[in-house]
Amino acid sequence: MDLRTLRSTIASRATADGAGVRLRRSLGRAPGLRADPFLMLDEFSSDDPRDYIGGFPAHPHRGFETVTYMLAGHFLHEDHLGHRGHLRSGGAQWMTAGRGIIHSEMPQQAAGRVHGFQLWINLPAREKMKPAAYRDLQPEDIPQATRADGASVRLIAGGLDFDGQRIEGPVQGLSTAPLFADVRLPAGAEFRHALPATHTAFVYPYAGSLRIGDQTLPPHTVGLLSPGEWIDLAATGEPAAFLLLAASPLGEPVVQYGPFVMNTQAEIEQAIHDYQAGTLA
Numbered sequence: 001m002d003l004r005t006l007r008s009t010i011a012s013r014a015t016a017d018g019a020g021v022r023l024r025r026s027l028g029r030a031p032g033l034r035a036d037p038f039l040m041l042d043e044f045s046s047d048d049p050r051d052y053i054g055g056f057p058a059h060p061h062r063g064f065e066t067v068t069y070m071l072a073g074h075f076l077h078e079d080h081l082g083h084r085g086h087l088r089s090g091g092a093q094w095m096t097a098g099r100g101i102i103h104s105e106m107p108q109q110a111a112g113r114v115h116g117f118q119l120w121i122n123l124p125a126r127e128k129m130k131p132a133a134y135r136d137l138q139p140e141d142i143p144q145a146t147r148a149d150g151a152s153v154r155l156i157a158g159g160l161d162f163d164g165q166r167i168e169g170p171v172q173g174l175s176t177a178p179l180f181a182d183v184r185l186p187a188g189a190e191f192r193h194a195l196p197a198t199h200t201a202f203v204y205p206y207a208g209s210l211r212i213g214d215q216t217l218p219p220h221t222v223g224l225l226s227p228g229e230w231i232d233l234a235a236t237g238e239p240a241a242f243l244l245l246a247a248s249p250l251g252e253p254v255v256q257y258g259p260f261v262m263n264t265q266a267e268i269e270q271a272i273h274d275y276q277a278g279t280l281a
């Protein structure tokens with residue numbers, strides 16, 4: 001019954017991506033700062049349209065999955081296969097890039113607040129060249145449970161026992177068996193749950209701080225957890241909100257070149273060739 005402890009932290013750094021979208025990158029801001037199978041985590045949060053109005057014009061991906069989760073705002077996703085999907089406050093998009101996708105993610109608002117996340121999850125070598133696939137999740141597709149003390153959880157992927165009930169997210173059956181939860185805690189509230197013992201797991205507070213054992217994890221910082229069967233953490237003296245991610249590690253080599261994540265340099269060169277030749281997807 002090992003309790004997971006805070007093993008290391010990755011603070012986010014301000015950067016920009018797409019056409020000048022300002023964001024905070026934690027996981028993946030340097031090649032050594034990944035957490036197999038998680039490759040990258042970005043948080044974008046602004047009330048100033050100059051920080052997001054450029055959006056993410058057409059760009060390719062190959063070899064992994066992208067998960068976009070919106071807390072506030074409205075983006076439109078379009079790809080070269082003709083798929084269009086709206087991302088609205090409380091909704092998510094789970095995209096398996098597989099062998100290739102060329103897509104854009106553009107704001108559908110000229111003012112107001114945008115707050116969301118994009119997480120990249122690696123695919124096993126045997127699945128990197130499978131056809132692209134999507135799941136567009138509207139807010140009502142994401143189950144939420146609330147405890148008597150006001151603590152709540154929304155579950156996008158995987159399953160969780162919460163306050164005596166089993167919650168199952170809409171995304172299930174992937175090779176890495178991911179858990180993706182958005183948890184809100186009132187000041188001082190505790191969150192103690194079982195997790196698959198060998199899954200890579202981390203928390204990312206986006207509001208407030210978390211107490212893990214005798215350590216405090218500040219907001220906008222990835223807290224990587226040691227292996228173990230339980231997590232036990234709590235909000236500090238103010239309310240907290242955090243993402244909880246867990247997934248089965250792949251243990252395979254990672255070679256990344258921008259939006260292509262493969263196992264070998266030759267596969268990266270093939271991806272660049274395919275993109276330039278118009279045969280990525």
Ligand code: FE2
Nearest residue numbers: 059061066103
């Ligand atoms: Fe993208």
